[in-house]
Amino acid sequence: SYELTQPPSVSVSPGQTATITCSGDKLGDQFASWYLQKPGQSPVLVIYQDTKRPSGIPERFSGSSSGNTVTLTISGTQAMDEADYYCQAWDSNTAVFGGGTKLTVL
Amino acid sequence: QVQLVESGGDLVKPGGSLRLSCVGSGFTFRGYYMTWIRQAPGKGLEWVSYISSSGGTIYDADSVKGRFTISRDNAKNSLYLQINSLRAEDTAVYYCATASPVGDGHSYFFEYWGPGTLVTVSS
Numbered sequence: 249s250y251e252l253t254q255p256p257s258v259s260v261s262p263g264q265t266a267t268i269t270c271s272g273d274k275l276g277d278q279f280a281s282w283y284l285q286k287p288g289q290s291p292v293l294v295i296y297q298d299t300k301r302p303s304g305i306p307e308r309f310s311g312s313s314s315g316n317t318v319t320l321t322i323s324g325t326q327a328m329d330e331a332d333y334y335c336q337a338w339d340s341n342t343a344v345f346g347g348g349t350k351l352t353v354l
Numbered sequence: 355q356v357q358l359v360e361s362g363g364d365l366v367k368p369g370g371s372l373r374l375s376c377v378g379s380g381f382t383f384r385g386y387y388m389t390w391i392r393q394a395p396g397k398g399l400e401w402v403s404y405i406s407s408s409g410g411t412i413y414d415a416d417s418v419k420g421r422f423t424i425s426r427d428n429a430k431n432s433l434y435l436q437i438n439s440l441r442a443e444d445t446a447v448y449y450c451a452t453a454s455p456v457g458d459g460h461s462y463f464f465e466y467w468g469p470g471t472l473v474t475v476s477s
Contacts, residue, residue: 249416278457278461279456279457279463281463281464283399283464285399290449290467290468290470291399291449291464291467292467293464293465296454296456296463296465297456297457297463302465332398334398334399336399336401336464337461338460338461338462341413341460342401342413342415343389343391343401343404343462344401345398345399345400345401346398347398348398
């Protein structure tokens with residue numbers, strides 16, 4: 249089955265830039281989305297179609313794609329950005345999520 | 355504003371059944387594709403099932419095929435998930451979410467999510 253691979257954890261200092269990667273064999277041919285989830289809350293869409301940001305999502309969140317890797321970048325990371333982040337794509341009529349990355353802001 | 359509210363989660367014995375519901379408001383429900391996604395305690399997100407706006411197209415994850423059935427009633431702005439032959443590994447929070455197409459229309463992102471409903475399978 250198709251898999252998306254994310255680092256289990258990423259740490260960043262407040263005000264610095266956080267980057268979270270997601271790799272998959274077919275990502276070069278697919279669009280990816282990113283979601284953040286804080287403890288006890290539902291996931292929130294932060295990036296779709298690799299680079300687009302939904303209304304209401306701060307500009308510090310951005311997405312990029314290169315080859316079989318997509319990247320979520322958070323510029324000027326704030327303490328409130330501490331959360332689990334998941335990438336997601338589709339393959340053969342099946343949605344696939346990455347395993348998730350815990351972003352720690354310290 | 356868009357609102358999705360799930361219900362129907364419960365403590366069920368292995369082999370049992372449940373029907374989850376999700377009611378949408380604040381948007382034209384019949385115009386949206388919909389999906390169910392679950393999350394086991396302390397684990398990541400797992401996509402479960404998808405249904406087109408008319409209900410004519412359904413996709414299921416391999417892990418639930420033959421046991422879970424997604425359906426919808428657009429007249430009631432409602433999405434359903436019938437889950438049978440429950441197993442301990444089905445224990446999870448079940449979220450309903452809207453599915454919006456991108457690209458050639460064969461990929462989707464999940465824009466709006468409900469708060470989820472907890473299904474616990476235990477004897």
